[in-house]
Amino acid sequence: MKEVSHTLKLTGATMLAMLLGSYLYSSSAEAADMRNISKVNGGIRVSVEEQVGNISSVNGGIDLARGSQADRLDTVNGGIDLDDQVVITRAETVNGGIRVNRDVRVNGSLSTVNGGIRTGAGTVIENHVRTVNGKITLRDTHVGENVQTSNGDILLTDGSVVEGDIVVKGRRSWISRWFNFNHRPSSITIDADSSVQGDIHLYRKVHLDIEDGAQVGDIIEHY
Numbered sequence: 454m455k456e457v458s459h460t461l462k463l464t465g466a467t468m469l470a471m472l473l474g475s476y477l478y479s480s481s482a483e484a485a486d487m488r489n490i491s492k493v494n495g496g497i498r499v500s501v502e503e504q505v506g507n508i509s510s511v512n513g514g515i516d517l518a519r520g521s522q523a524d525r526l527d528t529v530n531g532g533i534d535l536d537d538q539v540v541i542t543r544a545e546t547v548n549g550g551i552r553v554n555r556d557v558r559v560n561g562s563l564s565t566v567n568g569g570i571r572t573g574a575g576t577v578i579e580n581h582v583r584t585v586n587g588k589i590t591l592r593d594t595h596v597g598e599n600v601q602t603s604n605g606d607i608l609l610t611d612g613s614v615v616e617g618d619i620v621v622k623g624r625r626s627w628i629s630r631w632f633n634f635n636h637r638p639s640s641i642t643i644d645a646d647s648s649v650q651g652d653i654h655l656y657r658k659v660h661l662d663i664e665d666g667a668q669v670g671d672i673i674e675h676y
Contacts, residue, residue: 487504487505487506488505488506489505489506489507489508489509490505490506490507490508490509491507491508491509491510492509492510492511492513493510493511493512494511494512494513495510495512495513496510496513496514496515496516496531497510497513497514497515497516498516498517498518499515499516499517499518499521499523500518500521501518501519501520501521502518502519502520502521503518503521503522504521504522504523505521505522505523505524506523506524507523507524507525507526507527508523508524508525508526508527509525509526509527509528510527510528510529510531511528511529511530512529512530512531513528513530513531514528514531514532514533514534514549515528515531515532515533515534515544516533516534516536517534517535517536517539517541518536518539519536519537519538519539520536520537520538520539521536521539521540522539522540522541523539523540523541523542524541524542525541525542525543525544525545525561526541526543526544526545527544527545527546528545528546528547528549529546529547529548530547530548530549531546531548531549532546532549532550532551532552532568533546533549533550533551533552534552535551535552535553535554535557536554537554537555537556537557537573538555538556538557539553539554539557539558540557540558540560541557541558541559541560541561542559542560542561543559543560543561543562543563543564543580544559544562544563544564545562545563545564545565546564546565546566546568547565547566547567548566548567548568549565549567549568550565550568550569550570550571550587551563551565551568551569551570551571552571553570553571553572553573553576554573555573555574555575555576556573556574556575556576557572557573557575557576557577558576558577559576559577559578559579559580560579561579561580562578562579562580562581562582562583562598563578563581563582563583564581564582564583564584565583565584565585565587566584566585566586567585567586567587568584568586568587569584569587569588569589569590569605570582570584570587570588570589570590571588571589571590571592572590572591572592572594573592573593573594574592574593574594574611575593575594576591576592576593576594576595577594577595577597578594578595578596578597579597579598580597580598581596581597581598581599581600581601581617582596582599582600582601583599583600583601583602584601584602584603584605585602585603585604585605586603586604586605587602587604587605588602588605588606588607588608589602589605589606589607589608590608590610591607591608591609591610591613591615591647592610592611592613593610593611593612593613594613594614595613595614595616596613596614596615596616596617597616597617598616598617599615599617599618599619599620599651600615600617600618600619600620601619601620601621601622602620602621602622602639603621603622603623604639605639606639606640606641606642607619607621607639607640607641607642608641608642609642609643609644609647609649610642610644610646610647611644611646611647612646612647613647613648614647614648614650615648615649615650615651616650616651617650617651618649618651618652618653618654618670619641619649619651619652619653619654620654620656621639621641621654621655621656621657621659622656622657623656623657623675623676638657638658638659638660639657639659639660640659640660640661640662641653641659641660641661641662641663642662642663643662643663643664643667643669644664644667645664645665645666645667646666646667647667647668648667648668648669649667649668649669649670650668650670651670652669652670652671652672652673653669653670653671653672653673654673654675655672655673655674655675655676656675656676657676658676
């Protein structure tokens, strides 16, 4: 009987070790899937429903296929494309635009320096949307904080909601003012189904096209 008991204990211990080993292997494989991806030259593409960590590129775009997930996306010279149902933390590019398809979730912010930002229906952005030189087009999109540009237009359509403010920063340097360089003014367009829960802050002249029915806060001129 002692031998049978010892055998049962040994068998149980072996099975437990196998289960633990399987779990550890699974966890390690899952951690490996959440790898960071970095390149100097060349674009980066994440496959359908693939999960990765941070993605960075110097000379190349970043493309996330449908249903994929990533943490932070950063590129210097290249655009960022997010397909349907992608989930990320944030995306930033210097020279390039950000194109967002349907039902995308951004748990942080979207920002560019030289490039526009365009979002599709059902997109949720927890924090801000910001460009320096580029147009911002939001379609049926929910933004948790401010929408800001310096040298671009802002368009809100199809029931977009901005919980924060819309901000158009001043762009003209003292040189351009001295020589009277007259660039086309930016425009803010808000359709009847969209709303800005905060205010609209203008640090220079802007063309406003706000349809009847649109809900916006105060329009504050700082110039």
